[in-house]
Amino acid sequence: MESKGQQDSRVKETRTVDSERTAVSRQPGVVNGGKDGRKDYEDSPLSGPAHVATDRRVMEELETSAEKGLSSEKAKTLHAKWGDNILEPPPKPSPFKLLGRQVLNAMTLVLLAAMAVSFGTQDWIEAGVIAALVILNVTVGFSQEWKAEKTVAALASVGAPVAQVLRDGKEVDSKVEEVVPGDIILLTPGSIVPADGRLLDGFVSNLEADEALLTGESLPVAKHSEPFDDADIPLGDRLNMVYAGSQITKGRARAVVVGTGMNTELGKIAQAIERKVKTKETGWKAKWLKIQVALGVKGTTPLQMKLNKLAYLLLSIAIILAIVVVASTGFTDIDDSIATYAVATAVSILPASLIAVVSLTLATASRELAKRNALVRRMDAIEGLSIVTDICSDKTGTLTVGKMVMKKAWVPAKLRNPENKESGAVDSSEGQTYEVETGSDPYYPRGVVRYIDNDKPLVTEVSESGGDGSSDTEDGAGPDVVQPTDMENNLANMTLCASLCNMATIHRNKEGIWQANGDATEIALQVFAHKLGRGKPHMTHARKSPHSVKTPSQPMQRTSSIYSANERAVPIDGHYKLVIEHPFDSTVKRMSTAWRFIKDDGSENDKECLVFMKGAVERVLDRCEAIGLGNDSVPLDETRKAEIIARMDALAAEGLRVLCLSGKVLNQSPEAVKAIPRDELEQGLRFLGLAGIYDPPRPESRGAVLEATQAGITTRMLTGDHPATASAIAKAVAILRDDHPQGAVMTGQQFDALSEDQIDALPELPVVIARCAPETKVRMVEALHRRKIWGMTRFAVMTGDGVNDSPALKRADVGVAMGLAGADVAKSVSDIVLADDNFASITRAIRKGRGTLMNLSKFLLYLLSGNIAEVLVLIVGLAFLNDEKVSVYPLSPVAALWINTIAAGPPALALGLEPTAKDAMEKSPRAYKTIFTLWWYIDLIFYGILIGAVSIVNFVIVVWGRGNGDLGINCNEGSYNDSCETLYYGRGTTFATLTIILMVHSLECKHLEKSLFQMDLMDNKLLLWSAFALSLSVFPVLYIPKISDYAFQVLGLKWEWGIVFGMVLVYLVFTELYKLVRRRLNKVEAGGPKVTEKNLPKFETIAP
Known part of the structure; x- marks a missing residue:
């Protein structure tokens, strides 16, 4: 194996003869991430x-x-x-802790208080409904998080x-x-x-x-x-x-x-x-911060903080409303009906199904992400993904495939003339560079090798491939494609060296998946040799005749999988047999093998052996005396050696690990070759070529990074690899661009040497940090948290798979661990685990997170506007007095609770499951900074007042049109008498109007600007059918005895249906006019120079 030789071919520590050349210097880092590089050794x-x-x-x-x-x-x-x-x-997941997190929720506590009052007033129906809601909310949230915790709870110690x-x-x-x-x-x-x-x-x-x-x-x-x-x-x-x-x-x-x-x-x-993040607050400020964290208005995700603040605001309003209801009696003669109505009014301002809808929406989103290989351990991470501004990613196994492949080969070319491409001596200054294409499976032994210009920059993109991992162009032909049966001798000799000076093997398993055994570098060379028809099994396979491999009586010494990979294998009239192998030695940084060639008829030249050697460039060149095999070779003088070294440096600068391949022909018998000491055998070789190897980017990585960039998200690479390799991969996947300023690439030592003030003074944080220590990643996350962009604090995602990523995974706003190659420690501290280790899954998760946040905005608008309408009806109803000067209610408490829970819940849930908008990744994170925008508040007030007003108008029309304003006597107690007929018809009309308009309103909330008649209502059939079914549910409430007159205190409608549907039409007209005005106002606001994500300012400011 020669992994160290590869490292030494690209990491230049010194320029002495015994050192290994590289494109960049090693940069010393820090001990334990300390800013000054020092360590306390007391313990x-x-x-x-x-x-x-x-x-x-x-x-x-x-x-x-x-x-x-x-x-x-x-x-x-x-x-x-x-x-x-x-x-x-690590602490095991505690079910009691998870359950407490669900119960000690602001909205849940409000509902528990309302339930307690209902039980206290012996209103069993209302108390039972609220209790069911609490149980549903807690069960949904607990079960989802418990499933996720159990999935990753089996943590193995490293x-x-x-x-x-x-x-x-x-x-x-x-x-x-x-x-x-x-x-x-x-x-x-x-x-x-x-x-x-x-x-x-x-x-x-x-x-x-x-x-x-x-x-x-x-x-x-x-x-x-x-x-x-x-x-x-x-x-x-x-x-x-x-x-x-x-x-x-x-x-x-x-x-x-x-x-x-x-x-x-x-x-x-x-x-x-x-280690916990220390706060700078002290004294009473620190205590107040702890209280805020306990209340859930600090220390959690922005949405959770907003919802918790909303819950406390609504709780305050609910208390005020209850007091208003009681005050309407002059605080005298407060019976159970007054108390019940007060509780119903207070509960009506609370979106009772909010927690269940939020939990079910996030749970559904997490299940969809799980199908896309992203396991969500904490549901609030989905919301966090929607406002991500930075993705801090590891390189190996995350952006790259984690397997080595050969990318470039360079061989000395022969001086050519127009009539004979093979004529002339070798000229190292006119070498030929080849580029090796790789499909999605690095072990797939087919692919195209192309001639390229020597000065052509490396394009480190993985080719598009089919399901078997092959390249779409693997059988391509053209003037720039190398044909295995018609290739230059120098490339053929180099390929033979890559094949035979190699102990790695590749094979296809029973499932048809290509697998490899051996050192990663040797595997890359062996795959390269297979692509050019010179795989080791083919070159070392003994045959008795050229056709014996097809004879059933002859046992095949190669598997059928190797045959299928070598349909283009070069013709060979014999096979190579190993004479001796000298394995890779880290002290000399090279390995060598000797082979003899045996023809198919059994004859051989027993006085000739072929020796191949590969390893670190300078170590191999020091053992070479010429360039090229054969009579047309030329001496390797210092000038030609310098030219080869320069070519090696150029390849290393592209982030490739460079190996040198060489060989020679010995006119000695195999027994004599075996007796030659290793140091003597590895002398007098001929230089064959250079091989550039690297860990390629995943095929999806570049597209995913570009999509993130379009969405206003900066992707940063934090890797333990060397700067040259990190920079090359960063450029390949579009993390590092030409317009990035100087300082975009730093080493861990350089970054850790800066104080916090110096980091904050940087115009922009680096997008690539190489030789990165664990503490360096934590410092990057903390530096991002101290910065603002587009008026919002940066929100960071950290991805990783190793133990070294764990501290930063926990410190980041959203930690994303790799499920296949990831360490258990990393998974245990992450918020999301990627089952396929695919960086592209992150952008898919961000898209889903953004869509989920917008859906939360829609159903919150729907729920709260309905609450405002309902409260408006109930409070205004206090002004309707009967002959005894007692307030008469337009809705019974049960009807109000029914609308707030049963009628509003399913459409809200369906709105939470709306398909993600196509342009979700075309907006910057600031568009998702908050769902509570100014327009959202205007929408809330407009729809709440509109729906409540038309409902009150219908109540007035029925009461005064049918009974001249006679509101009856004792009609609030739930016992029907003849004087209550008009009031019950009025309540029935109000109930029907409010319920049906809310169903139509749920359809309008699909899009806050687009007309209802321009929407595709069939793209969310759950919403359409829930709105239809709940509209029909009005009929049993109105026409089934006991339910109508006793529970809901209504009577079945007759001519009143005309004004119900009339008010639905009024609602539609006002809503469509409002949306028209809103669209035009937005066009006016968008006047002037068009602002796009590409020309948005990229400067950063330090958060106060």
């Missing part, structure tokens, strides 16, 4: 950072030995001092169950929790590192560790034991350290434990997750 077994000390110094301080380890007695003493080597387990340690000079298996500082741990392939450790000199052999969960680095990191001079280098660059939770992928080593439990880097991340 550590060491007096300073282990990576800057020699291993001998570390062992002396810990009183241990590399050969014997700790004694058993010493280990027990240290265990008593430092405790178990475990992380504090660690190993057993560790191999040295105790008393013997290798023993120890429980992980019993590992202590000073223990010597033994590391082998597959081991999960049990604690943080310093590697020991003389005991490290080709060690590589996968630290992706901690650093975000996509490839395993090659390790060594040499100390560093800089105490502040980032976690991912401390190559003499191993960290708890990482996995050994290759090699062997011994390490001395320097940190256990919460003192490991993993433990520090866990502490950062639980």
Whole structure:
């Protein structure tokens, strides 16, 4: 494997011969994210950072030995001092906490108070209805959040169950929790590192560790034991350290434990997750803030705060209304009917079904998102998505596929003439660059390789592909497409090297999915070789004749999946057989293999072997003496070597990991080749070409980023990768654009070196931070929270999959974890988990969140305008006095409660399920800043007064038209007598008018400006049918005995139906005229230069 060689090909630490060239310098980071890069070691077994000390110094301080380890007695003493080597387990989801969150809700508390009064006045019907509403509200909210919590509640600890340690000079298996500082741990392939450790000199052999969960680095990191001079280098660059939770992928080593439990880097991340944000408020301000948080008007999402404030406002109005009703009696002779009416009037201003509708709307949205691979753990996160201004995303596995592919190849070209394309000697300055197209599946071994101009910039987009992961152009032909059977010798030789100097394999499983085994870099090279018809199975497959593979009697040594992948495989009259392999060694940063060729008839040249070598560019070039295989090769002098190095730098600057491939022909027998020492065998080679490899963006990432940009959302990349790689991917997915100012790309060290004031003074925050530490991500989220854009505080989403992302996931307004590759710790602190790890799912979730917020606005307008209309009817009704000077009510308490709950609920829910508007992602977040806009309030007042007024008018028409204003005697007690006939007809007319108009009003609320006659009513059949069904429900209320005269205190209508539908027509006329005026006023307001999302100001201001 050559992952370290790749890193060294693009990460330039120095320009000496022994160093590896790269496009950018390594930037030192910070220790534990501290602003000044320092660490407090009072609670550590060491007096300073282990990576800057020699291993001998570390062992002396810990009183241990590399050969014997700790004694058993010493280990027990240290265990008593430092405790178990475990992380504090995260709190399990508590059903009582979730239930309390639903019950201790402002609107629920208001309904509980109303229910208590109803029970106190023995109004069992009203009390029962309110109790049912409370139970429904709490049940819906609790069940949804409990399901989501249970889905991610099975959190696995990141660690190993057993560790191999040295105790008393013997290798023993120890429980992980019993590992202590000073223990010597033994590391082998597959081991999960049990604690943080310093590697020991003389005991490290080709060690590589996968630290992706901690650093975000996509490839395993090659390790060594040499100390560093800089105490502040980032976690991912401390190559003499191993960290708890990482996995050994290759090699062997011994390490001395320097940190256990919460003192490991993993433990520090866990502490950062639980760390609470400190407030600057003190004294009475701090106490008042705690009260506000407890009341729900601070410390939650904007919508929740608005709804809670609304609930307290409506509670105050409800109390005032109840007092008004009681005051109408002069505070004397207050019987049960007065108290009941007071409660009904108070409850009428409360949208009783609001909590249930909000919960069901969010629950439905979360179910739809789950179908689109986004699991919502907290329903209020859906609302948070609607006002997102920034997406802070990890790179590896989130924006990229998390698998390495070959993107570019560069080979030295031959001097050509018009008649013979292969004539002439090799000229390194006239090399040819090839671009490799990749489908959605990086392991799919088919695809197009194209000739491109040497100066053509890298276009790191993944090709559109079919369902099998293939490229749509994989069988394309053209002057720029390389044909496997007709390709230049230099490219053919380089491809053969990529195939044979390689231990990786690819295959198709029973389900038809392509899988790979081996090092990620070698897999990329092997797929490239397959695309050019020179896959290793094809080149090493023994045949007795050219057609024997088709003979049933001959066992096939390649699977049918490999055959299907090699329909364009090059003809070959024999096969290659391995002579010897020298595996990759991190000390020399290269690997080599030797092969002999055996013809199909069994003959071979036993005096000739083919040697291939690949690895870090400078290390391989130092072993090369010429360019190209064959008689037309040219010497590799310093000038040509410099040209190759320049080409390597150009590829590395595009974010590619660059490998050098070489080969030679040895005129010796296989036995003689085996006897050649490795160092001698890897001399005198011929340079074949350069391979540029990278982790490609997901096919959907660029479109998703562009959609977010169109929606006024800034996407930022925070990654542990190197600046060149991060910048290249950021440009590929449109995060980094040409118009971004200088400073748009920073390293974690540069960002963390700035104080808060310096960060706030930046004109714009960086869009790319490379070599990013966990605390760097937290600081970015906090910096965003201190800024405003378009008059609103920035609202941040943090995406990630590793343990290193967890603190920022929790600190962000909405944390989005990856479900497939994500660590359990990251999932446990997130608000949303993506089941497909697809960045595009985030923009889909934002679109749904925006649509849901607009739907909340619609049904809130519908509910509250109906409440205002109902209260207007009930309060104005106090002015109607009978002959005994007693107020007579236009609606009975049960009728008022029916309209407020049963009639209003289903249409409100249906409005909450309206399809998302097509232009939802064409508006900036400020359009979703609040659902309570000025126009929304104007709509609320207009519709509330209009509906209430026409209902009162109908009551007056019936009472004075039918009975000359006779309101009867004792008609409020619920017992019918002949004097109540006119009043009951009037109540029936008012009930029918108010109910039917509210049903029509629900249809008008589908769009707040568009005419009802221009809407597509069939796109929400639930709304249409609920409005129709509830309009019909008026008839049983009016015409079924006992229900009509006893419960609702109404009588069945006759000629009154004429004025009911007449007032419906009046409502429609006034509503359509109002919408017409509103449309024209909006056009006037939009006059002058048109403001679009593209020309909106992009400056930021610091929040006070």
